[in-house]
Amino acid sequence: MLGMIGLFGGLAILIFLTMKGMNLLIAAPITALFIAIMNGIPLFPQLVEEGAVNFLTNYMGGFTGFIASWYLMFLTGAIFGKVMEDSGAADSISQWIVSKIGMKRAALAVVIACAVLTYGGVSLFVVAFSVYPMALSLFKQADLPRRFIPAALAFGSTTFTMTSAGSPEIQNWIPIEFLGTTPYAGGQVSLFVAIFMFVFGYWWLKRMISKAVAKGEKFVARDTDKEVDMQRALPNPFLSMIPLVVVLGITLVFHNLLGTSALIISLSGGILATFLLNKKYFQNFGHAVGEGAMGAVIAIANTAAVVGFGGVVKATPAFEVAVNVMTDIPGSPLIGGALAVAVIAGLTGSSSGGQAIALPLLAPHYLDLGVDADALHRTVAISSGSLDSLPQGGYVVTTIRSIAGETHKDAYPAFGALSVVVPLLGAVLAVILFSIGL
Known part of the structure; x- marks a missing residue:
């Protein structure tokens, strides 16, 4: 106890x-x-004896292990975002989008940009780094409260795209190993759930922003913001989009061969493409690269701190008891599976961690009971992307603090609504649809 x-x-x-x-x-x-x-x-x-559980080893093992696995992805992602900003490419794209869909739909533009990159296989952290400069420019031009930018980034990345059928994100691939399914498992239900999450989530985001604006909230510039020179010559918006296409295309080509390591190549390609296409528009290329590198260090350190916390949590006897309780929940196996993965993801601050820990226990038991593997795959995938976004989550802290420079007090209410509540409702809908035989 x-x-x-x-x-x-x-x-x-x-x-x-x-x-x-x-x-x-x-x-x-x-x-x-x-x-x-x-x-x-x-x-x-x-x-203790060599190899035995202890606080220092387990914490630092999680901390350093995450850095070893993800540092180069964070580095290239942060630099890519900065060179897109410094070259004016992000501003060019944002101005073009605003001219086509209007200022009032600035948040929708951010959501769509994140969704395209995420479904293309770009890491969630990288998407946040890459899209933030454009999001900042869009929100500034539309005069919308900047505290909603993290929520828009998270909504476009971690909800209707990350865990949907066909997504190359790891949250959609982990169940394959344990359930013998495919990335397209439960495709029909996944489509219904994705549409629901997108429509409901965007309505909620738009409503929150509208209420804030009605109360007098506006975009507030900061000294750390890069000043936008309205007289500055900007690169062609279509040419500015090519680096994003390069990132997406290289990721798709090399994803099956190199897995997440493909991101290093694709993001490096994006940096090179940005430099070659917009060379004459850069203000200070070297400074942008340096700023991106420093931002990557801060971001990955924050995330690794939470991963280290999860490393200690997973080593406790209480955690094992909690996992056993979750996996023995009576009723529909889909409910038990979804709840177990969601809670474990919340405890470890990781959606992929929640799956990796729960599925070795859940899969054999539920498959022996005759549970449909495709239904279980899709349900646990969707639920894994809910409680992992509690305030202490690595992605949450990185996006709100390190990338957007906001406080949890200001940004998390909207962030949590869209990245915790919406996926939970999506998981409930998936269980219902699978239960009625859809």
């Missing part, structure tokens, strides 16, 4: 500290230490 209190108490404390604005590099290890103590886990490797 003490271990379980420590587990969920530690998560609650981490969420509280994150919402209060504490640096995640401090909050995550402190709360992980609290969980370790409450679960009787030794603090240092010198106090």
